[in-house]
Amino acid sequence: MKSRGKIGGGGVFGGWSSLGLPAVLLLCIFFFFLGFFGSSLLSQQVETESSLHPRPRVLKEEEYDPLPRGDSGDDSFTTIPFQILSWRPRALYFPGFATAKQCESIIKMAKVKLAPSTLALRKGETAENTKGIRTSSGMFISSSEDKTGILALIEKKIERATMIPRSNGEAFNVLRYEIGQRYNSHYDAFNPTEYGPQKSQRIASFLLYLSDVEEGGETMFPFENGENADANYDFRKCIGLKVRPRRGDGLLFYSLYPNGTIDPSSLHGSCPVIKGQKWVATKWLRNEEEYD
Numbered sequence: 472m473k474s475r476g477k478i479g480g481g482g483v484f485g486g487w488s489s490l491g492l493p494a495v496l497l498l499c500i501f502f503f504f505l506g507f508f509g510s511s512l513l514s515q516q517v518e519t520e521s522s523l524h525p526r527p528r529v530l531k532e533e534e535y536d537p538l539p540r541g542d543s544g545d546d547s548f549t550t551i552p553f554q555i556l557s558w559r560p561r562a563l564y565f566p567g568f569a570t571a572k573q574c575e576s577i578i579k580m581a582k583v584k585l586a587p588s589t590l591a592l593r594k595g596e597t598a599e600n601t602k603g604i605r606t607s608s609g610m611f612i613s614s615s616e617d618k619t620g621i622l623a624l625i626e627k628k629i630e631r632a633t634m635i636p637r638s639n640g641e642a643f644n645v646l647r648y649e650i651g652q653r654y655n656s657h658y659d660a661f662n663p664t665e666y667g668p669q670k671s672q673r674i675a676s677f678l679l680y681l682s683d684v685e686e687g688g689e690t691m692f693p694f695e696n697g698e699n700a701d702a703n704y705d706f707r708k709c710i711g712l713k714v715r716p717r718r719g720d721g722l723l724f725y726s727l728y729p730n731g732t733i734d735p736s737s738l739h740g741s742c743p744v745i746k747g748q749k750w751v752a753t754k755w756l757r758n759e760e761e762y763d
């Protein structure tokens with residue numbers, strides 16, 4: 472007991488001094504390296520973790536300071552990813568524009584009101600002699616009719632992506648194409664020499680694909696880059712730039728050149744569905760709030 476007490480009584484300092492200077496130095500070096508390698512091990516672990524969970528590709532606000540905004544602007548950055556599919560026509564692709572759940576809800580609200588799709592008729596055209604050009608079923612629904620608020624959300628996102636105000640958009644046209652159903656190539660814009668004077672013109676079209684399609688059902692632009700644009704083109708033929716529908720993805724294309732004339736390469740159609748079913752919601756954007 473006594474001898475133990477004595478050692479303890481020597482205290483820490485007594486202990487250190489009895490170890491001697493070289494031993495203390497060795498201990499210091501030991502703890503230094505322990506700390507050094509320990510920390511590098513830890514940081515390695517952090518690195519592997521961040522490569523397992525790649526950082527979302529968003530603008531970081533600490534890297535880009537938002538500017539003081541105007542009254543109607545945003546106080547933060549927004550990213551809506553897109554891919555340029557083509558310059559002739561000016562076509563953009565927006566992956567993951569809507570969620571699968573949003574798409575399902577839109578299909579659900581449209582299903583109960585589907586009717587055979589109709590065409591805007593040129594002079595001399597009748598429902599009878601244009602049969603077979605557009606064989607889908609569809610319905611129109613405005614965002615104000617949708618009590619779930621999903622269409623309003625989508626509409627606001629389209630507005631942000633295009634900066635064409637919501638009030639310039641027509642109601643959503645939700646379409647269903649079943650096997651064999653199609654839409655021959657056509658323009659969304661109305662040429663006044665064919666359709667007569669127009670209150671306003673369609674500038675651009677935003678297509679939101681609500682379903683995947685197992686086979687067929689692509690949106691096609693047969694005159695991409697001025698190709699095939701001769702008199703021999705068969706408007707049913709599925710050629711040119713083809714966009715495969717994928718649920719939740721968006722396709723935006725402009726029907727007019729910046730100078731307001733119709734871009735011939737914006738001619739487009741829907742290839743027949745071969746397998747599965749195609750659901751799409753179309754939003755036509757106009758140069759005026761008024762339309763027929």
Ligand SMILES: *[C@@H]1O[C@H](CO)[C@@H](O)[C@H](O)[C@H]1NC(C)=O
Nearest residue numbers: 727728729730731732733734
């Ligand atoms: C409008 O722009 C297109 C594409 O740049 C051009 O080919 C066309 O000649 C222009 N039309 C008019 C009327 O300026």
